[in-house]
Amino acid sequence: MSNFRHNPLLAFLVHMxxxxxxxxIAYLKAENRVLRSRLPKSVQTTPAERxxxxxxxxxxxxxxxxxxxxxxxxxxxRWVREERDGxxxxxxxxxxxxxxxxxxxxxxxxxxxxxxxxxxxxxxGELKKLGINVAINTIKKIMIRNGFHPSPWRTKGDWxxxxxxxxxxxxxxxxxxxxxxxxxxxxxxxxxxxxxxxTRRVRIAGMTCNPTGPWVEQQARNLAMDLAEQGKKxxxxxxxxxxxxxxxxxxxxxxxxxxxxxxxxxxxxxxxxAERFVQAIKHECLNHFVAFGERHLEFLAREYEDHYNTVRPxxxxxxxxxxxxxLPACGPPNPAKIECDSRLGGLLRHYRRxx
Numbered sequence: 078m079s080n081f082r083h084n085p086l087l088a089f090l091v092h093m094x095x096x097x098x099x100x101x102i103a104y105l106k107a108e109n110r111v112l113r114s115r116l117p118k119s120v121q122t123t124p125a126e127r128x129x130x131x132x133x134x135x136x137x138x139x140x141x142x143x144x145x146x147x148x149x150x151x152x153x154x155r156w157v158r159e160e161r162d163g164x165x166x167x168x169x170x171x172x173x174x175x176x177x178x179x180x181x182x183x184x185x186x187x188x189x190x191x192x193x194x195x196x197x198x199x200x201x202g203e204l205k206k207l208g209i210n211v212a213i214n215t216i217k218k219i220m221i222r223n224g225f226h227p228s229p230w231r232t233k234g235d236w237x238x239x240x241x242x243x244x245x246x247x248x249x250x251x252x253x254x255x256x257x258x259x260x261x262x263x264x265x266x267x268x269x270x271x272x273x274x275x276t277r278r279v280r281i282a283g284m285t286c287n288p289t290g291p292w293v294e295q296q297a298r299n300l301a302m303d304l305a306e307q308g309k310k311x312x313x314x315x316x317x318x319x320x321x322x323x324x325x326x327x328x329x330x331x332x333x334x335x336x337x338x339x340x341x342x343x344x345x346x347x348x349x350x351a352e353r354f355v356q357a358i359k360h361e362c363l364n365h366f367v368a369f370g371e372r373h374l375e376f377l378a379r380e381y382e383d384h385y386n387t388v389r390p391x392x393x394x395x396x397x398x399x400x401x402x403x404l405p406a407c408g409p410p411n412p413a414k415i416e417c418d419s420r421l422g423g424l425l426r427h428y429r430r431x432x
Contacts, residue, residue: 102144109146120147131160178219182209186216190225247274248335249315250322251351252288253359257368266374267321269296271314274350277391278399281382284375290323297329304333311335315348350393357385365424380420388418388427 113120122130134141135157142150185207189200197216204211220226250271257266268284280303282296304311314330314337316322327337340347362381368374390396414431 106144106146113146122147127156128160131156178211178215182211183219185209186211186219187223187225190220190223243313245275246310246312247315248272248311248313249274249348249351250282251317251348251355252319252321253355255363255368255374257286257370257374259370266368266371268374268378269293270351270354271300272351272354274315276399277350277394278386279354279382281378284371284378286371288321290321290325293321293323294325294329297326301329301333301335313338315340315351317344317348318342354385362421362424366421377421381425384420384425384427 130153134145134153137144141153145153148156182204185204186200189195189203193199195203197213197220200216200220201211201213204216248271250269252267252269254265254267257264264286266284266286267288269282269288271280271282272278273280280300282300283292285292311333312335314335316337317340322339330337345352358378358381362377366373366377368377386399388398388401390398416429416431418427418429419425
């Protein structure tokens with residue numbers, strides 16, 4: 078101030094500069110009022126715009142009251158506080174509506190639907206036990222979107238479910254044939270067998286070139302008596318539509334509490350375990366021999382039956398033989414300590430560690 082009093086020229090220049098700035102500010106305020114009169118009542122600003130105005134207006138202090146126009150002075154002060162407290166940072170907005178469920182929850186819902194015959198309400202109850210809260214409509218939509226009917230009876234009639242449910246008490250039967258040379262020429266023999274689906278154990282019931290009704294019925298009686306003596310519980314017996322399986326054949330098992338289920342025509346996949354045994358005994362044994370007489374055929378079949386039921390690994394059982402616990406993993410033995418047992422001239426082989 079003392080410099081201004083002693084230097085009139087400098088004081089005059091400062092006065093002229095302030096006058097020019099005041100006139101500029103007055104003009105800008107008037108122009109701002111004109112522009113605002115053309116705009117809606119309220120002006121929406123972005124966080125970046127508010128930060129710019131706060132940065133430029135804060136140094137003016139209370140003088141900003143005379144300048145600010147697009148918002149009330151109190152609103153400007155709130156902007157200053159928010160900028161100071163860091164509350165003016167733009168936060169990601171959540172999508173409107175109910176939050177979506179995670180992929181893990183979806184996977185659990187589909188697993189419950191796939192492994193059980195439950196409806197969406199039953200699945201919701203099971204999810205709550207697991208600490209997962211999902212709306213019923215959400216479960217329903219997920220099931221429909223992934224090809225599951227939301228009805229609890231969607232699995233009714235499903236063959237895979239039937240097989241899994243009755244596996245422990247399910248048996249199957251079928252015939253396979255083999256041409257046998259006799260003194261009278263070539264004759265086709267029919268071999269009847271039964272298989273325990275759960276254990277894969279096979280029982281060759283008998284063989285004949287004339288499978289009449291009484292013969293088949295006698296094999297049924299023999300099996301029924303053996304099952305009763307062993308105390309085995311059987312609920313279902315699968316058979317195909319072969320006419321050799323008579324009504325009396327079915328009745329013998331029904332009297333023992335066993336339901337005989339006839340499979341549709343040309344549906345080998347529904348009796349896959351029996352079909353697989355037929356393939357195995359033919360490819361691994363019978364196709365390698367010319368059978369001369371019934372006794373020769375019976376010897377071949379019995380040898381393979383014993384091999385199949387004792388030492389042959391089964392893929393459906395984890396690639397281990399029936400009723401055999403595999404050895405624990407250990408280092409390879411001395412090759413000289415591996416012994417081989419063979420049947421049928423070395424056609425059927427079984428390897429084991431030397432005692």
